[in-house]
Amino acid sequence: MLGRVEKYLLERIRASGAIHITLVDPEKVMPPQAALIAENSKSSGTSAIMIGGSTFVSQAHLDAVVKAIKRAVRIPTILFPNNVTGISRYADAIWFMSLLNSVDPYFLIGAQILGAPLVKKYGLEPISMGYVIVGEGGTAGIIGKALPVPYSKPELAAAHALAGQYLGMHFIYLEGGSGAKHPVPPEMVRTVKSLINVPLIVGGGIKTKEQALAAVSAGADIIITGNITEDADAKQKVSDIISGIKSSKP
Ligand code: 1GP
Numbered sequence: 542m543l544g545r546v547e548k549y550l551l552e553r554i555r556a557s558g559a560i561h562i563t564l565v566d567p568e569k570v571m572p573p574q575a576a577l578i579a580e581n582s583k584s585s586g587t588s589a590i591m592i593g594g595s596t597f598v599s600q601a602h603l604d605a606v607v608k609a610i611k612r613a614v615r616i617p618t619i620l621f622p623n624n625v626t627g628i629s630r631y632a633d634a635i636w637f638m639s640l641l642n643s644v645d646p647y648f649l650i651g652a653q654i655l656g657a658p659l660v661k662k663y664g665l666e667p668i669s670m671g672y673v674i675v676g677e678g679g680t681a682g683i684i685g686k687a688l689p690v691p692y693s694k695p696e697l698a699a700a701h702a703l704a705g706q707y708l709g710m711h712f713i714y715l716e717g718g719s720g721a722k723h724p725v726p727p728e729m730v731r732t733v734k735s736l737i738n739v740p741l742i743v744g745g746g747i748k749t750k751e752q753a754l755a756a757v758s759a760g761a762d763i764i765i766t767g768n769i770t771e772d773a774d775a776k777q778k779v780s781d782i783i784s785g786i787k788s789s790k791p
Pocket of ligand 1: 717747
């Protein structure tokens with residue numbers, strides 16, 4: 542049976558064609574700033590708040606960030622963990638994810654084995670997701686010991702995604718790396734989307750309405766943006782990106 546947050550995401554995708562989720566990196570913000578980002582993003586039309594980064598933050602800080610976001614907005618909070626330390630009891634859900642192109646079994650299944658009992662204990666809703674790092678890969682690629690799929694090899698990214706789907710993952714995330722110079726190319730999004738039939742998440746380096754529109758037109762169901770939320774004109778940028786996503790609707 543699908544959990545509440547997963548159902549909500551699927552319903553929003555069905556109703557809107559594609560949706561936007563805001564990523565808050567707890568390494569970079571204090572709780573009040575996280576709350577403000579969440580409020581502003583919510584008023585711009587984001588569907589959920591993801592919380593996670595590529596390196597370590599203390600459990601106490603992560604908990605404080607999640608609690609501040611929960612107090613500020615009613616949209617779902619979804620953890621985006623890079624390790625077992627990315628789990629907070631205060632979130633609604635967690636991307637229960639495997640880094641499909643890691644060469645280290647720890648990121649394929651090891652961390653998940655350590656984390657699963659905590660997810661259960663905290664009553665977090667696990668949402669199964671296959672994570673594929675592409676292009677530059679960024680910090681996530683280095684920390685996760687991934688062999689990033691080059692942008693010139695869309696068919697390889699699609700093979701990873703399809704393997705994830707066949708293993709039972711409910712979502713596939715094509716990650717270009719936070720702050721990537723170039724977002725995942727539409728051609729890669731299109732090739733992946735043509736092979737899978739689970740929702741496709743795309744993120745990394747998306748900064749403009751046009752880039753968001755290009756990804757959604759190529760088949761992305763969920764657009765993630767993180768970095769732009771730290772800019773002074775973040776509210777406007779998130780609004781622009783969401784209007785780009787909406788303009789893809791036929
Ligand atoms: C990173 O895909 C996300 O995990 C978001 O990337 O920070 O570049 O928006 P940006």
